[in-house]
Amino acid sequence: KYNEEQAKRRKLHNQVEDAKGNIRVFCRCRPLSKVESSTGCSTVVDFDTASNGELGILNSGSTKKTFRFDRVFTPNDNQVDVYSQASPLVTSVLDGYNVCIFAYGQTGTGKTFTMEGTEGNRGVNYRTLEELFKIAKERKDTYTYDISVSVLEVYNEQIRDLLASSSSSKKLEVKQAAEGLHNIPGLVEAKVENIQEVWNVLRAGSSARAVGSNNVNEHSSRSHCMLSIMVRAKNLLNGECTKSKLWLVDLAGSERLAKTDAQGERLKEAQNINRSLSALGDVISALANKSSHIPYRNSKLTHLLQDSLGGDSKTLMFVQISPSEHDLSETLSSLNFATRARGVELGPARKQIDTSELQKMKLMLEKAKQESRLKD
Ligand code: ADP
Numbered sequence: 001k002y003n004e005e006q007a008k009r010r011k012l013h014n015q016v017e018d019a020k021g022n023i024r025v026f027c028r029c030r031p032l033s034k035v036e037s038s039t040g041c042s043t044v045v046d047f048d049t050a051s052n053g054e055l056g057i058l059n060s061g062s063t064k065k066t067f068r069f070d071r072v073f074t075p076n077d078n079q080v081d082v083y084s085q086a087s088p089l090v091t092s093v094l095d096g097y098n099v100c101i102f103a104y105g106q107t108g109t110g111k112t113f114t115m116e117g118t119e120g121n122r123g124v125n126y127r128t129l130e131e132l133f134k135i136a137k138e139r140k141d142t143y144t145y146d147i148s149v150s151v152l153e154v155y156n157e158q159i160r161d162l163l164a165s166s167s168s169s170k171k172l173e174v175k176q177a178a179e180g181l182h183n184i185p186g187l188v189e190a191k192v193e194n195i196q197e198v199w200n201v202l203r204a205g206s207s208a209r210a211v212g213s214n215n216v217n218e219h220s221s222r223s224h225c226m227l228s229i230m231v232r233a234k235n236l237l238n239g240e241c242t243k244s245k246l247w248l249v250d251l252a253g254s255e256r257l258a259k260t261d262a263q264g265e266r267l268k269e270a271q272n273i274n275r276s277l278s279a280l281g282d283v284i285s286a287l288a289n290k291s292s293h294i295p296y297r298n299s300k301l302t303h304l305l306q307d308s309l310g311g312d313s314k315t316l317m318f319v320q321i322s323p324s325e326h327d328l329s330e331t332l333s334s335l336n337f338a339t340r341a342r343g344v345e346l347g348p349a350r351k352q353i354d355t356s357e358l359q360k361m362k363l364m365l366e367k368a369k370q371e372s373r374l375k376d
């Protein structure tokens with residue numbers, strides 16, 4: 001049974017490998033809410049060919065517009081169905097690749113449901129970490145793994161460390177490290193050894209998130225919640241070390257702001273969210289056009305994701321939509337955004353070899369050689 005499971009995972013993994021070169025896009029539609037159903041709200045989504053990755057949107061009853069994605073999840077698909085399709089990327093992280101999984105869409109379409117899930121019905125974040133530990137354990141004869149987690153939030157173009165002690169008000173910035181990788185000096189990286197520890201870290205993160213905001217829902221719809229998982233791996237057979245990063249991101253709501261009559265502090269918030277999301281759109285367009293300059297630095301969000309979005313990493317986007325006729329224009333705008341993202345062709349992904357470890361080993365080897373020479 002164990003081998004069968006491994007073979008199945010390997011097969012799925014290879015399928016993903018075949019599809020590499022693109023930003024993969026999965027579309028997920030939430031069910032109509034109780035209120036929507038009870039008020040006779042009609043749905044504009046047609047799932048007849050969803051199993052082929054096609055989604056139909058009925059425009060005012062008459063015309064139908066079709067969108068194509070790598071996968072379309074209907075309201076009947078559950079968290080296990082959704083995760084099973086994302087899971088091959090987890091193997092990639094353990095193999096040393098940078099990965100980014102993010103959920104995009106209007107507020108109320110299920111971004112948090114997909115990423116975080118609920119206590120009894122967990123989402124991508126928890127399932128990912130659970131599987132990371134499971135595979136790491138299966139590979140313990142050939143690899144050693146060191147896994148740590150950071151939880152942060154981007155709000156008004158400021159990075160907040162949700163694992164830092166509440167008294168610290170350090171200002172966090174993205175810096176380029178020597179090997180060209182980006183990091184955030186001072187960010188707490190909690191080393192985790194098992195899923196219970198992860199759970200505690202995630203809980204600490206979400207309670208810190210609520211602190212200092214008087215409307216938790218509003219706050220979460222206006223900020224980007226980001227989980228970063230750093231995996232340091234050592235292949236015990238050939239000594240190769242990799243250091244790779246997985247980002248799991250629940251983005252701020254993508255709804256256009258013309259609708260909200262924002263003023264003052266609210267307006268500033270709105271513009272800043274806009275800035276990060278439109279910067280994300282610009283990065284995606286630049287990648288799609290194979291532009292020589294990708295404007296990662298135009299927002300905190302894109303700067304943070306720089307190593308894991310585009311380039312030689314693997315990216316998966318969930319575009320979350322509502323089935324309701326009332327949300328039609330936002331749904332179309334999200335689907336258009338996602339279609340643009342799906343048009344991005346990336347080069348092949350590349351393993352993130354940890355050269356600092358390599359240097360250390362070379363030095364050790366040199367030293368050993370010298371010592372043995374001295375003995376001779
Ligand atoms: P967002 O984070 O995009 O604002 P939420 O994840 O908070 O949206 O979802 C809004 C509501 O819809 C929540 O009550 C959530 O439980 C529910 N919901 C979203 N997606 C689904 C789904 N696929 N199945 C069942 N309920 C869902």
Ligand code: MG
Pocket residue numbers: 111112113220221250
């Ligand atoms: Mg949310």
